[in-house]
Amino acid sequence: MTMDARNPNQDAKGPRLTRRQALQLGAVGTAGLAVGGALSLSDRGGLTTAEQASTRPGGLQGHALHDAMTTVGELRPGGFDPLAYISHFETGRISRLASGQIMREYDLLAMEKEIEVAPGVFFPAWTYNGQVPGPTIRCTEGDRVRVNFVNAGSHGHTIHFHGIHAANMDGAFEVVAPGGAFTYEFDAEPFGLQLYHCHVPPFKKHIHKGLYGVFLIDPKQGRPAARELVMVMNGFDTNFDGENEIYAVNTVGFHYQRHPIRLQLGEQVRVYLVNLTEFDLINSFHLHGNFFRCYRYGTDLERFDYTDTVMFCQGERGVLEFSFKHSGKFVFHAHQSEFAELGWTGIFEVGGAADG
């Protein structure tokens, strides 16, 4: 199916079967029934089929098709809530060093936990603090960052932060054994949208099992006020065949489609978008009915792309800024149809005066 089919404005020429197509199908069906035809049982099979298609209940029409491509059931209560995660930032325990530098301290615990990646589908994940993605760690450029890491898992793990820091704070060689602990400490630089993840081989296994999260370093002067959303594009290989069965932003397939993100007309929105999809070379983000400014890696406050679609390699990220000019429902999704159809699809529901 085409992605445009989900745009409500295009319903009129949506993917429903036209009557002419249905008649063609009927004709093919009749031809296939060569035996029936040869036995002169009926030559009105074509019409019958077409009539059934257009009149019987159960055939897919218009809106029904939009609603059909999605998950069924609800998440088990008490688990990871994508609507809470999307706007939750861990700013750490703040103190001030003798030098006057701000120190932020965070605790991260590697632990194994079964998570729900679609209603009723569970995945034996490796997590930071029991959630995938791990908590979004936020600080300001120049802050001292201290992360107390404890490995409660059954395999060795580390935390590899992206950024500029000492070699022994990189989480590449100092594997923390099960039951062990390690304290990472470094100054936050450069500002931008960074990430963190486990860096123990086999990397594919450690990352796709869920050991990753967003590491956000704000510029000293801050960014303009906006409604801020964190979106981690990820996927889950639930049957361990080296391909993802479920794609999403923030883990749960189709969650933001079934529970749209509510925005206000004209509200400034900033999306911190990170790609941590394993197995697939790239992932992408496409916004309907709008264009956005994309500050790649968030490391420059001046230069941006003006587009409605961005494509990220694994580990690539960008800060997207936009506001909606029209109210209504607007879809956002991977512009790879396959990912979109396997869960990486959401909806912004823009409130305000209807403007037709």
Added chain:
Amino acid sequence: MAETAAPALDGAKRGSTTAPPRTWSSRVPVWLKGLGPLVLLAALAALFLRFGPLGVFQPAFPPVEELTVEHITLPRLGEIQVQVVNGGPQAVTIGQVSVDDAIWRFEIDGSNTIGRLESRTLTIPYPWVEGEPHEVALVTSTGLTFTAGVEVATQTPSLDARYIGTFAMLGVYVGVIPVLLGLLWLPFLRSIHRRWLDFFLSLTLGLLIFLGVNALAESLETAGLVAGAFQGLGVVVLGFLGAVLILAALGGRQAQGRHGEASPFYVATLIALGIGLHNLGEGLAIGAAYATGEIALGTFLVVGFLIHNTTEGLGIVAPVAAERPQLRRLLLLGLLAGVPTIPGAWIGGFTYAPIWVTLFLAMGAGAIAQVIYLLWNFFARPEGGGGLAGPLNAAGLVLGMLIMYATGLLVAA
């Protein structure tokens, strides 16, 4: 091993028979002796289920799940129905369903959790495309996927008069007419020399060997589609040997002819029955394959079956050619062989379960095996024309198999 064990067993036996007559064992009623082990087994099983097997066997992780998709139908445009059975060791919960790598909404006729040996039908509102392949994946709660496909999507005929009529005619074409046509060889067979009659009998034997092996191979093939717990291979063994033994037991009482060998009419009946069972299985398979779009029943295929199955009629009349069979009885034999194709096609197109196809094909193979055995004995009789090793009979046998091979080329769908 066996040789060394046997004397010991013998010794034990002798020991028990020479023991004094009044032991505790003689006071226990026989039925209790028979039930004793069963009672102990039940107690042990209950103990295991209640307390766990002493912690020796950890639950497997990830759990062994097994779902088998038995049948996919496309009842109308925009709808796919999937018939699934749990043939695994434990309950399986379906979490989500995807079609062609797109997660899709579905309805299920019961709980999402399918108990062992239970089945469900899923209805998926998916806009399938005529003439194209589609794949359905069932994602279980543990993330395992079970996939099954439609090879060529086409609307599944609904069970109405038109459908029943179509498949009745199909059955007549591929089952009844060819067999009855084959029966028309009777006057020809009656007017030829005894030596040539043996030739045609051995040709029949060749046909049957080919058909029997084919039926057995097909049943083994469909056995692979049977959900694990239902033991497809076991069904083949049961069907095959069951048919052989039942027919042998029946034949042993009523089939002795003048010279002690099986009566010709009995042989002909057996052949008709074997072919009928085979055709029932074949009808099931044809109906299902047509309903799921795996085969297009083009004119060519129907003509192929027509020619292929005509040889079956020859098989029925050859044994009775020397007799004076009543026309009515012959006709009944022809119908016995051909008509089962019709209900087979009806049932197969409506609800397809590999286990039944497997069973009927295996029974057909067993019945044919029994016939082959009888014909084999027939040729071993003193006036059997030098037996099957005689040049004419051997040629007939090979020719019979060659005919089946050549006409089989026409129905390789």
